[in-house]
Amino acid sequence: MATQGPIREPEILDPMIDPRTGEYAVIAPGHTFKSVTQKIAGIVLTANTPFAWFGGLFLAATIATGVLIAVTWLFLKGVGIWGVTIPGAWGFAIINFVWWIGIGHAGTLISAILLLFKQQWRNSINRFAEAMTIFAVVCAGIFPLLHIGRPWLGYWLLPYPNSMNVWPQFRSPLAWDVFAVSTYATISVVFWYIGMIPDFGTLRDRAQWPLAKYFYGLLSLGWRGSTRHWIRYESASLLLAGLSTPLVLSVHTTISFDFAVAAMAGWHTTIFPPYFVAGAVYSGFAMVLTLAIPIRKFYHLEDLVTLRHLDNMAKVMLATGSIVAYGYGMEVFMSWYSASHWEFFMMWNRMFGPMGWAYWVLILTNIAIPQATLWWRRCRVSVWWLFVLSFIINIGMWFERFVIVVTSLYRDYLPSSWGTYRATKWDYMLFIGTWGLFTTLFLLFARLAPMVPISEIRMMLPQTKVRPGGATAEHVVEEAL
Amino acid sequence: MPPREGVYGLLAEFNTPTELVHATEMAHRAGYRRMECYTPYPVEEAAEALRFHKTRVPLMCLMGGIMGLVTGYGLEVWINVWGYPLNIRAMPLFSWPAFVIPGYEWTILFAGLSAAFGMLAMNGLPQLYHPLFNAPNFAAGASTDKFFLCLESHDPQFSPTGTRAFLEQFSPISVVEVDH
């Protein structure tokens, strides 16, 4: 990640730039254990909650009620209130499911894979990236259950012993999904919580309000920073990271099988697994930016979440975005190279059929705009542009799923059963509702838990150096400063 | 267990990890064994000084993984071949490739859970009460920016006066007596 960029004059003057590397610093200089602790814990333990937070929460919660309304009506009437039909039996529900799950992936990637690669810069952002993962999975998890015709029987997809002695059908990708997604959710939550235990300890010790002390005391499980604990803790974290890495790759692979295993032209593609995973990370990092940028501004975390982070994340998006672009290219190529009428017609219809517009929106938002800008460092470190771009990319990734699900289905093999797909107000209400749900959960998290892992930030400070052969007074003085 | 009486140990507070590691090293050389460091972040040198090297967490993780794999894949095979055999798309009952993913996921699930909860178990957590929490300066520092060395009273070497003197020589910020 830390490539040596050519050092330009104006940036030398920037205090955030490390003169030795010319890179932006991961943490602003001059921080001590105490200062970072105070800064981060202060956000949670402060007595006066910012008014804007209440405003945001109210707004988000209001939008989230859309979920309640839409789901109530859905249970009363059935999935017929949605736009799904024959031939387009899948619609918004599946699109949104894949989109949300994909967003989640960045969190795991940051917390797990970058940890294995010893990418120090990840420390400042991994906590809320993981939180984002979990909340995204929560939003995603709503859809597969709701989209089935008889949601009250959803548990039939789980392998549980029953008097009828019937079991799930393990050849179906949907059955695989159940395992993949549930595992993903569980492991993410555990990893996230384990990561927060020491910080809960810190909050417990710093909390003034007895109730808060009690609350964080429980959450911290009585963590006291014993060295033996730390060692086991570290190895557990490392193992979880090691496990999450193949997990995160497998989850979107499995989800891509929902399509790749089916026989529909436009779905039946071997390139799906890699490019689904890349796409997931792509949209995930976009979402991390969407969250990180306002947060660092709002909570003045600029010197913990620095331009270095934004730059690196932009680079990741550039990389994954290019993989996705390659995926699209391959689809087009194969539709010609396969010499299969099915593939050829599908691709023609996808580009120029009645729903061709969706494909071009996708190309514009997912490839054209990001590729046109992200190659330039100036764009990668422009906070505002990245913020806008993060939205553009997430729109693009939503359309990718729309194009895959809808345009492959509505004109398939038998021309007599061609139809079209039109989403209803209930589709939109539920989808938008999940945004509200996501934001609500995230705001609560930002208020109640440390957004940045304190202990991991501490480890990045220069003061952590241990000098062999004991210490002299000077050292003590020097390091105290 | 009934609340124990008396002194739990002596707690020395340091400003820097360097001092802590130095003191710990010395204490070990002096024959102290029942002791523990408390730091706001993992200090591997301290572990060195404590001669604490290997943890069993990876082993538990491996066990969990194997268990998950066997359970998951075994379940699928049993269901499809013996439990509830069906003609699904004229496919063989033992469609092993289709069974890979659930087995794989359960491997990870079991491994992850055993690693996490194994770690907690071996750390004896949750443990909401600990004598050290009685030390006034512990809560303030241990989880923020101070480094502690605790020599525990049930160490044969331990003597309230001698040990205190021993710790004083490393010029800690303070040495406090911790009660049960």
Added chain:
Amino acid sequence: MNTPNETRMNPQETMPAAQVVTAIAPAKLTLAEVRSKLEGKTGKRYWKNLDELAGTPAFQELMQEEFPRQAAAGEWVDSVSRRGFLKVMGASFALAGLAGCTKQPDEPIFPYVKQPEDLVLGRPMYFATAHPFPTGAVPVLVKSEAFRPIKLEGNPEHPASKGKSDAFTQASLLDLYDPDRSQHPKLRGEQAEFGEFQQQFAAAVAKTGDGQGVYFLSETITSPTLASQWKQVSAKYPQAKLIQYEPVNSDTARAASKAAFGGYYDTQYKLEDADVILALDADFLGGIGFPGFLPMAAAYAERHRFDKDKPMNRLYVVETMPTVTGFKAEHRLALKPSDLDAFADAMAGGNSKLTDPETQKFFTAVLDDIKKSGGRFAVVVGPQSSLAAQSAALALNATSKAVSYTETVAPLPSEQTADLKSLVADMNAGKVQWLVMLGVNPLYNAPADLDFLAGFNMVPNSVHLGTHVDETGFFSTWHIPKAHYLESWSDARAADGTISILQPMIDPLYGGKSAHDILQTLLDPSLSAYDAVVANAKTYISGDFPTAWRKALHDGWVPNTAFTPKTLGAPKSAPPSVSYPGGGIEISFRPDPSLYDGRYANNGWLQELPKQVTNLSWDNAALMSMELMGKLGIEENEAIELDLNGRTVIAPVLMVPGHPKDAVTVHLGLGRRADAGRVGAGVGFNAYALRTADQPLAAAGLTINRSKGTYDLCVTKVHNIEHRGAYAQRDLEKPLSDKDGAYSLAGHEAMERSIIRYATYDEAMKDPEYAHTGASGTLVNKVGYNPQGEAVPHEESFFPDAWRYDHKDESSKKLQNKWGMSIDLNSCVGCNSCIVGCYAENNIAVVGREQVKIGRIMQWLRIDSYFEGDLSAPRAHFQPMLCQHCESAGCEQVCPVGATVHTPEGINTMVYNRCVGTRYCSNNCPYKVRRFNFLLYSDFDTESLKFQRNPDVSVRSRGVMEKCSYCIQRIEAVKIDADKNNRAIEDGEILTACQQACPTGAIVFGNLNDPAARVTKLKAEERDYQVLADLNYRPRTSYTAGVINPNAELV
């Protein structure tokens, strides 16, 4: 069957319904008490008793208490708000129907197969009767489950119909259970008694002495008994008058034959003897709206089957509105009505000039072909054919060996429109004292220019016998509920004249009466319809009457009653035909393909049935060609105002492939008012408003004005006109049809993808393998997932033999069953009767217009129609599409709960109660034959509908996937029976509902492990092919490629 214990059985029979309702609403008077009051009463006594009961306040209260909670229930469970309102009424009808629903009539009727000692529940009995229809009755077997008719099937032993049936007959079952049927005699809207009417009417008529001023306006009388009853009446009251009128009638045929032979005769076509068939506006493959449809369709299909050793017939069709007949034709000429008359006149050697070269060419070709055939030809005309066409046919057929003339099927033939005119004149003159309307609805469908209502208002006493309190019933002084034909005694003649006795399957649900009862009122009221039928039957049943009568009931027809051809002199000169002044845009009126003249408007099955050719469901439209649309600058779905001599209707526009320019076709029978009932009310527009007495078939001088707004028509299969653009032509075999011009993309793709395969007769003779090697109508060089788009060689599959279907039973050494189906595309004429048969057999839900429009129709079986070539004159192909029961079924693999699996006999089964509704199976089904209950579609509220349901098939609820099951319940029934009698299942013993209903025998089902089975033989033929074979789903259903026999001169 008429033993007391049947009647005693009734309460238990209705127990479920009763318990449900009483549980909901504890009322002053519970249904249990109601039943106990009725206990032991039988027959008329019984019904009288119910009437008294209905009068009591307690009972009224009970009824009232039903309504609100039904409403509440209805709202939650229902999808379409209109259906919601309708369901509100639901339960009350059952109350009225009550125990009667499972009561046997008093008079002895005889079970078809064997008479059980007593009712065996779950064991259906079959009774023979016939479905009366103005063009001739359709003999049927009624499957009666616990004395409830639940399915109609053609009577296989009948000489004329040979077990075939059609859409109307299949659907007429639902009319019996129509919850909107009128339930009480009404006097000025107030509930009254039939007895009261009888006294009043008889007294009033007696007072006139000679019946002066007593007029009967009846639908076409098809019952010999009714005719003889009328003869008695007119003998007793010579001045009484009988007028028969139906909006769709045979006036032109009558007029022509009168002019030609001086009398009324029916034409009988023996298409098996015709090598060349010319149909002049005669849709003889469309349905029983055409006289003699069943035998003609069968004969046509037989001669149209490809057989190396026997010549194939050739069909020419000249018509205005495209029909399935037209699209089955080798050569079809679309002419607007006036041109068609000219053509016909020219055919008859008249002096009309054919200006258009195309027409001229066609004309000469046909004439030559007819001459060449040496008398083995038939010129077919029907109710819709103009007078000119009729006379032309008479003239040409004089030399035909395939055409004969017999006395009319209708015992009292007449020229109906003329009679109706005179009636209206009499009404206006105030001559009419009593107007007794038997099963007609003139206020809805009388010609607009007669202004029937004005005259009607001058009639002091009007009586309406009808199944519904319809437009006419509502305004009549007296309304009498009409009994359904499954509820009443009568008789009728099939198209060939063979008489069938109609025996009731069930006592009238709502105390309905038949026309027999009305006429009997003037004779001897003490005699019932049964007595009348018996009395008249003595005139045509020969031999010892009791045994012969019993046999007639048992067989469903009376032997030796078929007509014998008459020898008539050469036809005389034709009368002057209707003229079309001014030309311009012409309009032609046609009975609706699904609703006929509107009598089926409240029949959900038929309303939802995609209409032939247009695939329009729940609507009618102004049908026109693309040229005309272009000329007027209007788009599909736009509302236009049709103005014919000042009379106007607003109608949405729909393009019909192959419709002639400068002409508009409208279908009659829609636009019913609220009186029509919950289903039919307010659907479409009423085309009768434009129709005049002088020009009932077609008229000139139509002006079209644009109107406001659009109306989103409900078309189940669209034909998009899109062009790929030059660069995307690479893999097309017929790129031209995709570059420009008006081509149906779907139709073109169907050819490119080898979904439809056909060849000309000569090609087929040269290369019998054409379905796999290619022909003019077979593009198999397409590269799908597998070269040639052909099936994957067995051994190339991953697990070719993981499951085998050649298991031998250890004890009997018998090879297991292996079910499969073969469908002959040459024989399928797209008449839709299979779809309706499937509705009845498999309890398929009617979902309503809005749901159909967005693609949620529930039919398990659909007839895909593809238009090949330019849409102004396309060739159409019909392909019944149902679950293909793939051996390697993608739907099964992707179901996460194993709700769709394979049976050991190779049927792809849907396990409804295991289905959670992920709909993944539908996505992975390339044939898109799976249907999903997106909402609660099945009607669980309306009691009367529950009685119709097939108890062997579960009624699917919300959130469940469903699909064709190869009628597994029928398979199992036969298997069980075979096991019990320890015998093998014979080939053809198992008939799927669609196969049974198919009038041309296009569908064949059977055991693929039986080398002698027809299906096995058909699949062995070279022309047999699978749709989308290259996907290697290995479908069990395969199709036989079509063969057409075009005239070289016209190619």
